[in-house]
Amino acid sequence: MKSVLGFLIAAVLFVLSSSIYTVKQWETAIVFRLGEIVKANVSPGLHFKTPFINNIKTFDVRLQTLDAAPERYLTSEKKNLIVDSFIKWRITDAKKFYTTMSGDYRLANLRLSQIIKDGLRAAFGERSVQQVISGDREQLVSQIRQDANKQAADFGIQIADIRIKRVDLPEDVSDSVFRRMEAERKRVAKDLRSKGAEAAEKIRADADRQRVVILADAYRKAEKLRGEGDAKASVIYAQAYGKDKDFFAFYQSLNAYQQAFKDKSDVILVDPKMDYFKYLKKAEK
Helix, strand or coil: CHHHHHHHHHHHHHHHHHCEEEECCCEEEEEEECCEEEEEEECCEEEECCCCCEEEEEEECCCEEEECCCEEEECCCCCEEEEEEEEEEEECCHHHHHHHHCCCHHHHHHHHHHHHHHHHHHHHHCCCHHHHHHCCHHHHHHHHHHHHHHHHHHHCEEEEEEEEEEEECCHHHHHHHHHHHHHHHHHHHHHHHHHHHHHHHHHHHHHHHHHHHHHHHHHHHHHHHHHHHHHHHHHHHHHHHHHCHHHHHHHHHHHHHHHHCCCCCCCCCCCCCCHHHHHHHHHHC
């Protein structure tokens, strides 16, 4: 009797547990009855179902990230660009998502990737390289997102954001562009060096001219001062000579002796009887 009662209690608990299911805060659910959808987009919380008849499938409604592989696109100038982008999307209608994508996130990523590629191809085909690189990318992706959401709505999906991470030229084109840029930079550098050398020569020539002018002016002033000094010296000598001719002659002779015999090694050959030594002869007497 106890074993039967225990079995009944276990059966009741099993039925009750099979009648309850939980949808987490970041999920939504679809309720099936014998494989047919009877309820969709079930909100988070604790819910009841009919055991053995209903089954539940939950879906994550948080943002999903589709990091697409870099793709090659043609611009309006028929030039290739390598574009690296990613997409943020979420499930908004679980029933549509299940019926169109069989609830397969991988299949949804493939379908969305194709839609975004088509949108980017059309957008880049209407723009030049310059417009793509320096233009307003937010406006570009905004239009793509609007157009893509019209198609994604049929799958129960909303595209929250599209971002272009990088826009590059193909490697062969990049090398060519780099070489052209390098040549242009070298040309500009050469031109700047040439202009710098020309400016330096002008500055140097102007400095040399000013140097010559300054030296000439200084020499003129020096000669003028020297002339004025010599004139004053002559006047002073003349005045001194007029006051005491003998002393002046003696003083002049001493200066001459001092200049002539500055060094002990100096040798001079002259006639000792000449007037040059008259004061020395007087000193001997």
